[in-house]
Amino acid sequence: MMNSVLKVENLSISFGGLKAVDDLSFEIGDKMIYGLIGPNGAGKTTVFNCITKFYTPNSGKVTFKTNTGEQINLLEHSVHQIINYGLARTFQNVELINDLSIIDNLLIGAHSQYKTSALQQAFLTPRARREEKEHRGRAMDILNQLGLADKANEIAGSQPYGVLKNVELARTLMSRPKLIIIDEPAAGLNETETEALAEMIKKIRDYYHCAVLMVEHDMGLVMSTCERICAINFGKKLAEGTPDEIKQNKEVQEAYLGKDDDDAEN
Numbered sequence: 338m339m340n341s342v343l344k345v346e347n348l349s350i351s352f353g354g355l356k357a358v359d360d361l362s363f364e365i366g367d368k369m370i371y372g373l374i375g376p377n378g379a380g381k382t383t384v385f386n387c388i389t390k391f392y393t394p395n396s397g398k399v400t401f402k403t404n405t406g407e408q409i410n411l412l413e414h415s416v417h418q419i420i421n422y423g424l425a426r427t428f429q430n431v432e433l434i435n436d437l438s439i440i441d442n443l444l445i446g447a448h449s450q451y452k453t454s455a456l457q458q459a460f461l462t463p464r465a466r467r468e469e470k471e472h473r474g475r476a477m478d479i480l481n482q483l484g485l486a487d488k489a490n491e492i493a494g495s496q497p498y499g500v501l502k503n504v505e506l507a508r509t510l511m512s513r514p515k516l517i518i519i520d521e522p523a524a525g526l527n528e529t530e531t532e533a534l535a536e537m538i539k540k541i542r543d544y545y546h547c548a549v550l551m552v553e554h555d556m557g558l559v560m561s562t563c564e565r566i567c568a569i570n571f572g573k574k575l576a577e578g579t580p581d582e583i584k585q586n587k588e589v590q591e592a593y594l595g596k597d598d599d600d601a602e603n
């Protein structure tokens with residue numbers, strides 16, 4: 338049996354008469370970079386929204402191995418609890434505070450980790466000051482490790498979109514995640530930025546030993562980054578396997594290109 342960090346079992350959700358996700362199961366191994374792919378409207382974002390608690394599925398189970406090794410059913414916990422258990426996410430549109438520096442944006446990402454109260458922080462008690470210093474040190478270590486140290490004091494709003502995507506990923510590390518879920522990371526990036534992002538995702542996994550689930554439309558990024566891929570269409574699993582297995586799978590090819598390749602080219 339796989340040593341998994343996330344196990345999705347028989348997940349289903351309907352909107353009116355439409356089965357957006359239909360009895361879907363897949364499993365992500367510890368420290369694995371995993372891709373969930375599918376054509377437009379396949380149900381990827383809906384799966385993502387069920388895992389991150391934005392939607393409540395009609396049925397199914399999502400088991401997550403927390404940073405203390407405990408197995409929990411995510412569907413029974415609040416979003417706030419989930420972050421503390423070691424599950425972090427990024428958004429399709431970068432969600433950073435434009436007026437703050439890059440390092441301050443990372444410090445905001447550490448918010449769930451603070452042990453001092455808001456009042457202690459407001460009055461900068463010695464304990465709060467110590468804690469702030471620790472978090473600043475960790476933020477700087479992360480920026481250093483990921484090659485972003487020279488950007489630490491730059492104002493987020495002044496940076497190109499590609500850099501901000503990397504910063505958003507760096508910020509997730511402040512909560513010491515076991516799994517980072519990334520929603521359509523290539524959206525809005527050019528080819529060079531997408532390649533840089535792929536390198537960043539691999540670095541994050543290698544240095545911080547966390548698994549990554551990427552929900553993505555762009556096959557190039559997924560094929561070059563993921564170790565395993567689950568392809569879905571109409572909410573159902575089409576195939577699961579290595580990038581090569583997925584590339585060669587007839588059903589996946591048909592879902593992306595249409596049944597007749599000649600038609601797809603025209």
Ligand SMILES: Nc1ncnc2c1ncn2[C@@H]1O[C@H](COP(=O)(O)OP(=O)(O)OP(=O)(O)O)[C@@H](O)[C@H]1O
Pocket residue numbers: 352355357375376377378379380381382383384554
């Ligand atoms: N809140 C909702 N209400 C009604 N229908 C929805 C809702 N969310 C998603 N759907 C429908 O569920 C299906 C799956 O949509 P979803 O956004 O999950 O696909 P996707 O694979 O993420 O597509 P894309 O690559 O275009 O983002 C679609 O038919 C969509 O219209």
